[in-house]
Structures are given as C-alpha cells and as structure tokens.
Amino acid sequence: MFGKAYLIASGLLALALSAFSAPALADGKTLVNDYCTACHAENDTGGLARISEVRKTPEGWDMTIFRMEHLHGLELDGDERQAIIKYLAAENGLAPSEAAPFRYVLEQRAHFVDSAVNDDLDALCGRCHTNARYGLQRRTETDWLKHMHFHIGQFPSLEYQARSRDRHWWKEVTTTTYKELAKLYPFQTAAWDVWKAAKPTNPVGEWRVTGHRPGTGDYEGTLRISRDGDQYSAVYDLRGMDGKKLSGDSKAIIYTGYEWRGSGVLNGIDTREVYALSEDGNRMTGRWYQADHYDIGGEFQAVRMDGAEAQVLLKSSDFIRAGQHKKITLYGTNLTGKVKADKGLDLKIIDQNSTTVTLDIGADKNITPGSYHVAVGQAETTLIVYDKIDRIRIVPDWTIARVGGGNTPPVTAQFEAVAYMKGDVKIGIMPAKWQAANFNEDAEQMKDVEFAGHIDQNGRFMPAGAGPNKARKYATNNAGNLSIIATITEDGRAISGKAQLIVTVQRWNTPPIR
Numbered sequence: 001m002f003g004k005a006y007l008i009a010s011g012l013l014a015l016a017l018s019a020f021s022a023p024a025l026a027d028g029k030t031l032v033n034d035y036c037t038a039c040h041a042e043n044d045t046g047g048l049a050r051i052s053e054v055r056k057t058p059e060g061w062d063m064t065i066f067r068m069e070h071l072h073g074l075e076l077d078g079d080e081r082q083a084i085i086k087y088l089a090a091e092n093g094l095a096p097s098e099a100a101p102f103r104y105v106l107e108q109r110a111h112f113v114d115s116a117v118n119d120d121l122d123a124l125c126g127r128c129h130t131n132a133r134y135g136l137q138r139r140t141e142t143d144w145l146k147h148m149h150f151h152i153g154q155f156p157s158l159e160y161q162a163r164s165r166d167r168h169w170w171k172e173v174t175t176t177t178y179k180e181l182a183k184l185y186p187f188q189t190a191a192w193d194v195w196k197a198a199k200p201t202n203p204v205g206e207w208r209v210t211g212h213r214p215g216t217g218d219y220e221g222t223l224r225i226s227r228d229g230d231q232y233s234a235v236y237d238l239r240g241m242d243g244k245k246l247s248g249d250s251k252a253i254i255y256t257g258y259e260w261r262g263s264g265v266l267n268g269i270d271t272r273e274v275y276a277l278s279e280d281g282n283r284m285t286g287r288w289y290q291a292d293h294y295d296i297g298g299e300f301q302a303v304r305m306d307g308a309e310a311q312v313l314l315k316s317s318d319f320i321r322a323g324q325h326k327k328i329t330l331y332g333t334n335l336t337g338k339v340k341a342d343k344g345l346d347l348k349i350i351d352q353n354s355t356t357v358t359l360d361i362g363a364d365k366n367i368t369p370g371s372y373h374v375a376v377g378q379a380e381t382t383l384i385v386y387d388k389i390d391r392i393r394i395v396p397d398w399t400i401a402r403v404g405g406g407n408t409p410p411v412t413a414q415f416e417a418v419a420y421m422k423g424d425v426k427i428g429i430m431p432a433k434w435q436a437a438n439f440n441e442d443a444e445q446m447k448d449v450e451f452a453g454h455i456d457q458n459g460r461f462m463p464a465g466a467g468p469n470k471a472r473k474y475a476t477n478n479a480g481n482l483s484i485i486a487t488i489t490e491d492g493r494a495i496s497g498k499a500q501l502i503v504t505v506q507r508w509n510t511p512p513i514r
C-alpha cells in the first residue's frame with residue numbers, strides 16, 4: 001500500500017509547479033486550525049498537541065501529512081497541502097546546522113553511508129529506515145516517548161520481526177532510548193531560536209554555478225533567480241567541460257528560509273532540485289537529479305555574483321604530468337587579479353575575464369611531484385603535478401544497483417576512477433576502461449556477470465530487468481555480486497582498481513526520506 005501511495009506523497013517537489021494557482025487559499029495557520037484541530041487539541045503552551053511539539057524538514061512534514069491523510073482520513077487538496085507544509089516547515093522546521101549532517105537523504109543520493117551515533121540506535125531504529133529519518137527531527141522528551149508508542153501501535157509485529165529478536169525493543173525504547181533521543185535531538189535549541197528570529201535571505205539575482213555530474217564530468221555557468229509570487233524562477237546557462245550546453249529553467253519553493261526545492265527541465269529532461277541556501281544567503285549547495293531517475297544527476301554549487309570575493313570554484317583539470325603542457329581553465333568569481341604560480345610551473349595566459357581564466361601551463365620535467373599553488377589575485381587554488389600513477393581507487397568502492405521493470409525503473413550505479421600517486425596523493429578522476437566480473441565463486445557459479453546487467457565506458461552500471469529469469473539457474477532473478485574493474489593505461493603500463501557492486505531487487509516503498 002505504501003509504495004503506490006507514496007508516489008502521490010512525494011509530490012512535494014512536483015507540486016511546486018501547481019501551487020498557489022487558486023486565488024482564495026487561506027494561509028497556513030488558518031488551514032492548520034481548520035483541518036488539524038478536529039483531532040489535535042490545544043495544549044498547555046497554546047500550541048496544538050503533537051503538532052507544536054515536533055520540528056521537521058519539509059519532507060518530514062510531507063510524510064506526516066501523508067499519514068494523516070491515508071491512515072487517519074484527513075482530506076486536503078493539493079494547494080492546501082502545500083500551504084500547510086510550507087507553514088509548518090517555517091514554524092517548526094530545522095535550523096540549517098541541524099539538517100546539515102543528513103542532507104544526503106534529502107538529496108536522494110543513491111549511494112550514501114547512513115550511520116547512527118551508536119550501535120544501539122543503529123539496531124533499534126536503523127534496522128527499518130535510515131538513521132537520518134529521526135536525525136532530521138526534533139521533539140520534546142514526551143513527544144519522543146509518544147513516537148515510540150506510535151511505532152509499536154503502528155507496527156505491532158515490530159518486536160519479533162527478523163533482525164529484531166536480539167533485544168526487548170519496547171522496554172528499551174520506552175525506558176532509555178526516548179531520553180537519549182531527547183538529548184541528541186531536543187525540541188528546543190539555540191540554533192533554531194536564532195534561525196527563526198533571523199531576517200530571511202533573498203536569493204534573487206545572478207549566481208555563479210559550478211558542479212559535477214558523476215560519469216559525465218564537471219560543468220559551470222550561471223543561474224539567474226527571480227521572484228514569482230510565492231515561488232522562485234531559475235534560469236540556467238551551463239556548459240560541460242566538453243563545451244556542451246546544459247540549459248533550462250525551474251520553479252522552486254524555499255521552505256524554512258533556506259530549503260530550496262525545485263522542479264525544472266535541463267536539456268529537455270525533467271529534474272528535481274534539493275539545495276540549501278547558506279545562512280548568509282551567499283551560497284547554495286546541493287544536488288539535482290532526473291525526476292524519473294534519482295540516481296542520475298549532478299552535484300551543485302552556486303555563489304552569489306554580487307560582491308563575491310575572488311575565488312576559484314572549479315578547474316577544467318586538477319592535475320598535470322611532469323614534463324607536460326596543458327590548457328587548464330579556472331572558473332570562479334572576481335578573477336581579475338594577477339596570475340601567479342609556484343616555481344616549476346610555467347604559465348601563459350590565453351584568456352582572462354572575471355569569471356574564467358584559461359591558462360597554458362607547463363610543468364618542468366624535473367619538478368618534484370606534489371601540490372602547487374596557482375593564484376589569481378586573492379584567489380588561490382592548487383594543481384597536482386604527478387610523475388606516475390601508483391594506484392587507482394574506484395569511487396564508490398562498493399555500492400548497490402537495483403534491477404528494474406514496470407513502474408519501477410532500474411537504479412543504476414555510477415563509478416569513477418580516481419588516480420593516486422606514490423605517498424597516497426590524490427591526482428584526480430581519469431577516464432578508464434570499465435569492466436565487470438563475478439565477485440566470488442558463488443557469483444561465478446550463478447554466472448552473475450552474464451545476467452545482472454552491464455557497465456558502459458563512462459562507468460555507469462545499468463542493471464538488467466526485474467523478475468524471475470528462466471534462463472538462470474533456479475529461474476532466479478537478475479541479482480548479482482560483481483567486481484567492477486577500472487583500468488588506466490599509462491606509458492604502456494596497465495593500472496587497475498576494483499570495487500564491489502551488489503545488484504539487488506527493486507525497492508517498492510520510496511518515501512521522500514528513506
């Protein structure tokens with residue numbers, strides 16, 4: 001039931017497009033009073049029971065409202081729902097510093113390591129959902145206790161499910177864990193008090209953008225943000241390092257004064273944006289991804305142009321080999337100063353303006369390999385000069401992909417080959433030859449490499465279709481346990497790195513916070 005229903009709930013981003021089209025929508029506060037007080041009575045502090053005792057991200061509020069609708073019979077139309085979430089995220093949200101450690105889950109990253117502050121919480125809570133799910137909430141001590149009650153009430157089989165039999169869950173969470181949660185994630189914090197009282201920042205204006213698309217490469221350009229009623233409009237003018245254009249636009253809502261949630265189109269592909277504005281409003285970071293493929297997208301960083309300091313935000317390459325010449329472009333803001341480099345690097349300016357400096361750089365043949373400074377006025381950056389590749393590390397060094405089919409597209413896995421020189425000094429990402437192999441003897445026997453999918457020469461693994469496969473032993477599905485191998489050839493010498501990939505089954509339940 002949840003799988004299908006969450007498709008509706010995750011409209012938090014998609015709704016950005018349609019929200020506020022109806023003129024006579026009551027404000028969030030009135031809507032909460034109209035719709036929630038039927039079940040949530042006023043409490044002693046003048047707020048509403050439960051509602052005023054918790055703080056969450058917009059996605060967290062989205063999920064709770066979803067439960068109110070689907071389990072408790074609350075009925076809202078799309079615009080009302082949107083207005084209520086916006087209001088609650090503003091009144092009872094998280095400060096930027098509170099959400100910071102868990103952004104990976106909001107950004108819908110396909111690969112992340114979610115860890116609890118200790119093993120007990122990992123076993124008590126992390127066994128069913130991410131630890132980020134509660135890390136992104138703040139509650140009073142009594143509300144954390146009520147939340148434990150909610151869990152056992154909602155999922156009575158919780159104590160004797162698989163992976164739950166090692167302890168008395170109920171006893172533990174209602175005697176000690178809820179107090180621990182109240183200490184770790186308290187309702188009242190200085191960070192939130194300060195943030196709530198702060199004047200909202202205004203993102204309208206011109207931004208300098210840099211980013212990275214795993215498997216595709218870096219990109220740079222500009223973003224213009226304007227206000228559009230209660231929302232914001234963004235127009236992107238970006239370019240990959242190969243010169244290919246990446247352009248489009250989006251509409252976004254800013255929740256809690258900093259949580260940018262956008263819905264747009266880049267090069268004709270529907271995208272979603274999960275960014276966070278910095279507290280001073282001069283920087284915006286996060287990730288955008290394809291609406292139908294959360295695993296495919298880009299790292300995103302934007303810096304306000306207006307009054308920006310001199311800084312290098314991206315380089316067309318991070319490294320150069322000793323004895324070689326290379327054209328390297330620096331991208332940033334306010335790059336009008338004098339260009340200088342450490343001894344051993346020979347510089348020629350090909351082109352320079354305030355956002356881009358293109359250099360012809362030569363590294364002396366006898367230079368000591370290592371990190372070298374390049375400066376443009378006050379802006380400093382470093383280039384790695386290497387003599388020879390020592391080893392290749394694949395990033396990530398292990399991950400999962402999911403078979404796909406029907407309404408649930410496959411989840412791909414993206415790998416990159418990062419070269420290192422002696423002394424474990426990182427050189428940078430390099431193109432490599434990609435290959436998959438069976439991870440171990442069991443995989444060999446099941447011929448996983450033949451069935452689980454294939455890896456392309458950009459390091460993206462595309463899993464095979466879901467469902468039983470008659471061509472396989474036991475007619476099993478196309479899951480598999482694979483080694484992913486990247487090989488770089490330098491001076492006729494092949495250097496390889498290895499990662500592990502588990503190709504597993506589909507995930508049916510994809511709530512906004514996993």
Ligand code: HEC
Nearest residue numbers: 035036038039050051054064067068072073074084147150
């Ligand atoms: C028809 C009754 C009903 C209505 C209407 C209702 N709720 Fe609830 N709400 C409940 C019940 C029952 C619970 C406790 C069980 C649970 O958490 O699902 C609850 C729990 C909650 C909680 C605590 C859950 C948590 O874990 O954080 C919040 C917050 C909440 N509701 C918000 C709202 C908001 C906001 C509205 C109005 C937009 C609303 N509710 C409308 C019945 C309702």
Ligand code: HEC
Nearest residue numbers: 060063064067124125128129133134137151155158173177
């Ligand atoms: C048996 C599996 C299971 C365990 C164990 C579990 N949870 Fe959950 N939890 C769920 C499910 C399922 C939901 C989603 C409920 C919904 O929104 O319908 C949930 C929801 C939540 C939410 C979001 C609810 C909201 O409305 O805001 C929080 C926070 C949370 N859990 C915290 C915890 C903590 C803390 C622990 C450990 C003490 C824990 N969970 C242990 C299954 C589990």
